[in-house]
Amino acid sequence: xxxxxxxxxxxxxxxxxxxxxxxxxxxxxxxxxxxxxxxxxxxxxxxxxxxxxxxxxxxxxxxxxxxxxxxxxxxxxxxxxxxxxxxxxxxxxxxxxxxxxxxxxxxxxxxxxxxxxxxxxxxxxxxxxxxxxxxxxxxxxxxxxxxxxxxxxxxxxxxxxxxxxxxxxxxxxxxxxxxxxxxxxxxxxxxxxxxxxxxxxxxxxxxxxxxxxxxxxxxxxxxxxxxxxxxxxxxxxxxxxxxxxxxxxxxxxxxxxxxxxxxxxxxxxxxxxxxxxxxxxxxxxxxxxxxxxxxxxxxxxxxxxxxxxxxxxxxxxxxxxxxxxxxxxxxxxxxxxxxxxxxxxxxxxxxxxxxxxxxxxxxxxxxxxxxxxxxxxxxxxxxxxxxx
Amino acid sequence: xxxxxxxxxxxxxxxxxxxxxxxxxxxxxxxxxxxxxxxxxxxxxxxxxxxxxxxxxxxxxxxxxxxxxxxxxxxxxxxxxxxxxxxxxxxxxxxxxxxxxxxxxxxxxxxxxxxxxxxxxxxxxxxxxxxxxxx
Amino acid sequence: xxxxxxxxxxxxxxxxxxxxxxxxxxxxxxxxxxxxxxxxxxxxxxxxxxxxxxxxxxxxxxxxxxxxxxxxxxxxxxxxxxxxxxxxxxxxxxxxxxxxxxxxxxxxxxxxxxxxxxxxxxxxxxxxxxxxxxxxxxxxxxxxxxxxxxxxxxxxxxxxxxxxxxxxxxxxxxxxxxxxxxxxxxxxxxxxxxxxxxxxxxxxxxxxxxxxxxxxxxxxxxxxxxxxxxxxxxxxxxxxxxxxxxxxxxxxxxxxxxxxxxxxxxxxxxxxxxxxxxxxxxxxxxxxxxxxxxxxxxxxxxxxxxxxxxxxxxxxxxxxxxxxxxxxxxxxxxxxxxxxxxxxxxxxxxxxxxxxxxxxxxxxxxxxxxxxxxxxxxxxxxxxxxxxxxxxxxxxxxxxxxxxxxxxxxxxxxxxxxxxxxxxxxxxxxxxxxxxxxxxxxxxxxxxxxxxx
Numbered sequence: 001x002x003x004x005x006x007x008x009x010x011x012x013x014x015x016x017x018x019x020x021x022x023x024x025x026x027x028x029x030x031x032x033x034x035x036x037x038x039x040x041x042x043x044x045x046x047x048x049x050x051x052x053x054x055x056x057x058x059x060x061x062x063x064x065x066x067x068x069x070x071x072x073x074x075x076x077x078x079x080x081x082x083x084x085x086x087x088x089x090x091x092x093x094x095x096x097x098x099x100x101x102x103x104x105x106x107x108x109x110x111x112x113x114x115x116x117x118x119x120x121x122x123x124x125x126x127x128x129x130x131x132x133x134x135x136x137x138x139x140x141x142x143x144x145x146x147x148x149x150x151x152x153x154x155x156x157x158x159x160x161x162x163x164x165x166x167x168x169x170x171x172x173x174x175x176x177x178x179x180x181x182x183x184x185x186x187x188x189x190x191x192x193x194x195x196x197x198x199x200x201x202x203x204x205x206x207x208x209x210x211x212x213x214x215x216x217x218x219x220x221x222x223x224x225x226x227x228x229x230x231x232x233x234x235x236x237x238x239x240x241x242x243x244x245x246x247x248x249x250x251x252x253x254x255x256x257x258x259x260x261x262x263x264x265x266x267x268x269x270x271x272x273x274x275x276x277x278x279x280x281x282x283x284x285x286x287x288x289x290x291x292x293x294x295x296x297x298x299x300x301x302x303x304x305x306x307x308x309x310x311x312x313x314x315x316x317x318x319x320x321x322x323x324x325x326x327x328x329x330x331x332x333x334x335x336x337x338x339x340x341x342x343x344x345x346x347x348x349x350x351x352x353x354x355x356x357x358x359x360x361x362x363x364x365x366x367x368x369x370x371x372x373x374x375x376x377x378x379x380x381x382x383x384x385x386x387x388x
Numbered sequence: 389x390x391x392x393x394x395x396x397x398x399x400x401x402x403x404x405x406x407x408x409x410x411x412x413x414x415x416x417x418x419x420x421x422x423x424x425x426x427x428x429x430x431x432x433x434x435x436x437x438x439x440x441x442x443x444x445x446x447x448x449x450x451x452x453x454x455x456x457x458x459x460x461x462x463x464x465x466x467x468x469x470x471x472x473x474x475x476x477x478x479x480x481x482x483x484x485x486x487x488x489x490x491x492x493x494x495x496x497x498x499x500x501x502x503x504x505x506x507x508x509x510x511x512x513x514x515x516x517x518x519x520x521x522x523x
Numbered sequence: 524x525x526x527x528x529x530x531x532x533x534x535x536x537x538x539x540x541x542x543x544x545x546x547x548x549x550x551x552x553x554x555x556x557x558x559x560x561x562x563x564x565x566x567x568x569x570x571x572x573x574x575x576x577x578x579x580x581x582x583x584x585x586x587x588x589x590x591x592x593x594x595x596x597x598x599x600x601x602x603x604x605x606x607x608x609x610x611x612x613x614x615x616x617x618x619x620x621x622x623x624x625x626x627x628x629x630x631x632x633x634x635x636x637x638x639x640x641x642x643x644x645x646x647x648x649x650x651x652x653x654x655x656x657x658x659x660x661x662x663x664x665x666x667x668x669x670x671x672x673x674x675x676x677x678x679x680x681x682x683x684x685x686x687x688x689x690x691x692x693x694x695x696x697x698x699x700x701x702x703x704x705x706x707x708x709x710x711x712x713x714x715x716x717x718x719x720x721x722x723x724x725x726x727x728x729x730x731x732x733x734x735x736x737x738x739x740x741x742x743x744x745x746x747x748x749x750x751x752x753x754x755x756x757x758x759x760x761x762x763x764x765x766x767x768x769x770x771x772x773x774x775x776x777x778x779x780x781x782x783x784x785x786x787x788x789x790x791x792x793x794x795x796x797x798x799x800x801x802x803x804x805x806x807x808x809x810x811x812x813x814x815x816x817x818x819x820x821x822x823x824x825x826x827x828x829x830x831x832x833x834x835x836x837x838x839x840x841x842x843x844x845x846x847x848x849x850x851x852x853x854x855x856x857x858x859x860x861x862x863x864x865x866x867x868x869x870x871x872x873x874x875x876x877x878x879x880x881x882x883x884x885x886x887x888x889x890x891x892x893x894x895x896x897x898x899x900x901x902x903x904x905x906x907x908x909x910x911x912x913x914x915x916x917x918x919x920x921x922x923x924x925x926x927x928x929x930x931x932x933x934x935x936x937x938x939x940x941x942x943x944x945x946x947x948x949x950x951x952x953x954x955x956x957x958x959x960x961x962x963x964x965x966x967x968x969x970x971x972x973x974x975x976x
Binding site (some may be wrong): 072 | 420429432434436439465467
């Protein structure tokens with residue numbers, strides 16, 4: 001059966017049929033649907049609506065605020081589930097510190113509250129309502145102890161109550177929250193006229209691109225030469241996405257996915273350029289790196305093509321650095337045992353194989369004291385999203 | 389009564405860990421066993437998530453001190469309810485150190501009950517006595 | 524190039540590996556001496572093969588160890604891998620190896636095979652011209668077994684369950700299944716070139732009050748996972764339970780059912796052998812008692828008709844034995860075996876029927892899982908607690924099964940957890956247990972673990 005796959009990105013869209021991929025820059029004067037139809041009307045009209053599959057990262061994804069009782073359970077589990085559901089922007093608040101935390105100024109698509117196994121009562125009090133009063137949010141969901149259901153329901157308008165993500169044995173339960181978040185994404189799309197119109201082309205659900213990529217990874221070996229454990233790095237305009245084999249982390253999460261995902265929200269080469277430069281300047285290795293690339297610090301302030309290339313290389317370095325054992329954060333990946341790094345997204349259109357090999361080797365030599373690197377694969381055609 | 393238990397640090401003594409689990413359950417406790425190789429923060433987080441009455445850390449390889457020295461500091465970052473009991477037992481240090489020396493030291497780290505090279509049943513009997521007395 | 528071969532090219536492209544020459548390795552295996560293949564020995568020997576344990580960090584020390592073993596007339600040599608290599612941490616292994624070489628002290632608890640490389644190691648293996656068995660405990664052994672096979676090591680121990688549940692807390696089990704699938708496939712591929720490569724499962728598991736039904740189920744499942752990838756020679760194994768009767772019953776049931784399930788799944792051309800591990804639990808601090816324990820287990824190995832016995836030493840309670848003590852153990856076992864030829868087959872019908880039923884009952888539940896591949900059925904069954912081993916550190920293990928010994932020291936289910944043995948089978952188990960009122964189960968377990976002390 002022939003299928004037509006369409007991926008809507010923030011700068012361009014891609015159309016894949018029978019392994020052949022075409023890319024088109026988006027015309028922002030037109031709606032996505034009009035733009036698509038003006039550029040590939042023939043192709044699209046030759047497919048039945050049942051055979052057209054669309055995924056999108058154009059709308060930026062949902063922003064999330066997670067309020068949890070502990071780092072090792074509530075927050076860790078909720079963050080894991082949220083990332084794997086395709087959510088990009090995640091802020092976390094430890095409930096114990098909630099009175100001292102400044103609520104985020106931005107509009108939050110969904111607030112997730114979690115804490116306690118089902119037998120525990122009286123975890124939450126007025127503090128949470130005071131905090132939430134200052135948060136601008138669209139949706140709110142509770143995935144902690146059942147004993148708090150009544151209390152929260154009586155005090156928070158429209159709160160959705162789902163199965164506790166922490167089991168009685170303190171293990172993760174991901175299903176209900178995961179489908180809630182993917183459905184919410186769906187609803188979010190429906191709220192965005194631009195994307196909603198795309199249902200004129202397909203009878204299938206429109207998913208977020210990272211969700212589709214994550215789902216495709218178990219099949220990746222059939223298409224390109226990679227061996228577990230590997231990471232997929234998608235450095236975009238605003239955020240950077242990493243999908244990683246589960247055995248790269250030493251973590252007590254017993255989840256069903258072979259690959260987990262994580263996002264750095266301020267590591268992008270266009271929209272987040274400033275914060276990328278800021279993060280870079282604070283990194284102790286960055287001057288050696290610039291020297292290695294034979295450029296001066298001034299390049300970071302320039303807007304040239306050369307500057308973009310350097311920034312992209314810099315972002316590869318920073319991403320690896322941020323997940324390495326030298327930088328404790330949400331997770332730490334055992335990069336020593338990596339077999340492959342797959343780079344996808346916009347940077348594959350700018351950087352050459354030599355550029356990426358060069359910067360990765362710098363990282364492996366400088367940080368891990370290795371002499372060579374895992375094999376780097378450039379997903380030039382950006383086709384991972386088509387695997388199934 | 390809820391008890392969170394596990395073996396702290398890079399310690400893989402699974403047999404001791406399971407025996408404590410089974411013994412606690414047999415004495416009527418509700419047990420949350422975090423298993424071997426558990427870090428101090430995970431223990432405290434589990435106490436919070438389960439609203440446990442007792443935290444029973446065990447350590448068999450003599451490295452307890454390095455892992456538990458900061459208990460007091462870490463505790464201050466949590467909002468525990470008043471009567472949570474912090475207990476540690478096992479082979480707490482290597483070498484010839486006596487219990488007379490070790491017990492006060494670990495109590496100063498923030499433990500209420502400290503058992504160095506004490507038999508499992510004896511330790512748990514003591515815990516039950518302590519619980520009765522503190523009622 | 525096949526998918527497998529493409530993956531192999533990626534795996535051997537590693538910081539710690541010199542160029543890996545697949546063509547040369549293929550040629551080496553094709554022309555390798557038959558004496559290196561344990562599968563060949565199994566075929567042509569009526570006697571129980573004796574294999575000690577042991578491994579040292581440096582080449583020279585292993586070389587000397589092997590010499591010592593050969594002088595004791597050993598049948599199969601062990602190569603035990605260090606714990607850094609088991610975790611794929613070749614950087615630390617390398618550092619510790621050079622420290623061991625420089626200072627003449629052992630900084631590793633085994634041989635860092637990947638760091639030594641196959642070109643070097645092969646010299647030693649071919650020099651002794653004796654089968655070598657790879658003992659490790661690695662969930663991701665892909666690179667390790669490439670180097671082992673290229674070195675002339677033609678028996679690979681382990682499996683996705685038996686090398687994971689007893690050793691790891693959180694290595695993702697689905698990945699372990701996929702990594703072991705690679706191992707099976709490589710072994711299968713090389714098996715076409717000369718004599719078959721032998722795969723052996725690790726029956727002792729956590730070596731503490733393991734119920735025979737669970738041990739046998741796991742042995743049979745690892746066997747099937749291996750045979751379905753094309754392996755033609757497989758050893759199931761278990762360790763001394765502490766009850767001679769239970770060892771006899773276990774051996775009769777595992778032999779019968781291994782053949783039954785291998786044939787049932789269409790692998791009638793595969794050879795299945797039985798390996799017996801001498802006592803794997805805590806040893807007495809008394810060397811004379813240890814001698815007696817080892818002798819008894821040698822007798823049992825003969826009674827049950829094992830094809831290979833893996834030995835312990837009288838110094839077990841005191842740490843890693845010297846090479847001399849280890850060689851002496853081999854000589855003693857061989858001496859004892861000399862007296863035990865042509866023993867009659869013994870059994871216990873009622874016990875065998877019950878154990879057979881339990882194994883069938885658990886396997887039926889595994890095969891009824893809705894997943895589309897065997898490994899996923901097994902994976903789900905472990906997640907569901909159908910397969911649950913006592914004293915595993917792994918977060919996936921249900922930890923609901925509790926076992927104790929009956930008055931004849933047989934290991935019995937005291938609590939079956941979610942293990943799907945029938946009420947009838949469970950009632951049989953319970954009927955054998957005699958706990959007095961007021962006895963604490965935990966005291967009984969402690970006593971039962973320390974049965975040999």
